[in-house]
Amino acid sequence: MEYTVQKLARLAGVSTRTLRYYDEIEILKPARINSSGYRIYGQEEVDRLQQILFYRELGVSLDSIKNIVTSPSFEGAIALKEHREKLLEKRQQLDLLIANVEKTIALTEGRIHMSDKEKFEGFKKKMVEDNEKKYGKEIRDKYGNDIVDKSNAKFMNMTQKENEEVTNLANEVQVTLAKAFATGDPASELAQKATDLHKQWLCYYWSEYSKEAHAGLAQMYVDDERFTAHYDKEQPGTAEFLRDAILIYTGMKQ
Template identity: 60%
Template sequence: MTYSINELAALAGISARTLRYYDQIGLLTPGRQQDNAYRVYGQKEVDRLQQILFYRELGFSLTEVKQMIEADDYDSLKALQDHLLVLKEKQAQTGLLITNVEKTIASLKGELTMSDEEKFEGFKQQLINDNEKQYGKEIREKYGDDVVDQSNAKLKGLTARQYEQAQELSNQLNVYLKKAVEQGQPDSELAQKTCALHKEWLGYYWPQYSKEAHLGLAQMYVDDPRFKAYYEAIAPGGAEFLRDALKIYCS
């Protein structure tokens, strides 16, 4: 079965312009072209387009998609299995939010009483999912599945007030860190107070605290570009400063 560019665009629910652009950047090139130069797509291109659209739906850029599907170790079956897991997670999250909204509507109608914890259940699960997507691989490799799963369970168990306190503490921590970096002394009273706040903040999420784990996390802030970018936005050199201050705090 072959398709013209317009036929494939209609089949996939995208524009012919999009397919032309995919061809232009080498992401999806027609298998062959007829003598009249019309693009003709075969089964191989149809399957590749499906993969592309899966990845796009999951939020990957075209550059990232091209790198993944052209990698030497790319496995289309494994990719589909990974897609399925992510989609099931999104389905579960959507179901949780739907239930949350339905309960809220019923609560406003006076049909049931909704606890404060229930009101935020879906949002906390979304936070866990976002953290897993962005940092899950590195965190699990560093601390192990059991520790991460316990941390997620602790987050889900936070009361509305505890969750609010954790957010307030995070904001306060960032303010202290910025001022401490400006002072430039990791052993200053302000820098060490920042470390104490960071430990207190971890207490809302970590099932068990240890100095070794705290220092390991601080080093990951420096080594991982995503964490480092977060602290750079607070203050230039923020990740390195916090690590150095924590070496003193934990000594």
């Protein structure tokens, strides 16, 4: 049985372009060229194409396939094992990516609600969520679901006026914190004042304030690069400074 490009292409389920390309890169040459310059493939080429497509499905590059199908089988095995390693690495990276994307979606989701409500800064809602995750159960156990839901509802339904107030307060925190940072001492009076303002600001979002939650948030400022970036925008190190100040403020650090 002999095949022209299109016939072989249909048989194998690939495009004619693909076959010409495989000819070009010398991975699958036709058995012969007829008098009109047509490519003619035979049984051997069919088998070889099947092999090629098999490895292609495994995600092996054509260059590697070339080695596999032209070399003794043990070279093919080595190539395949290398390929497996690559795939496993790829999967690890992918898992990491997915985790990060999901984290970011949570964050962005918050940002949307906020832009509906006249653009708070983007990371606030995540704070509530994280707080809920970390201390939610404890607080719910202590005070019941009602009060906690009301607190979250409060956040979602802030009035315009409250929004202005909270924005001003946030600015005050920033300014005071910047000044305090210049002192270099998170235990300084200024730093503790900044921390107190931060607590007030927080209380706009949290119906229940707890030192533990406050301290937990502080640690998150340092752990999560997106929060860190926000606080370190003007002065690198500010996020860490704020954390230390909060730890002192909450008595978590002497």
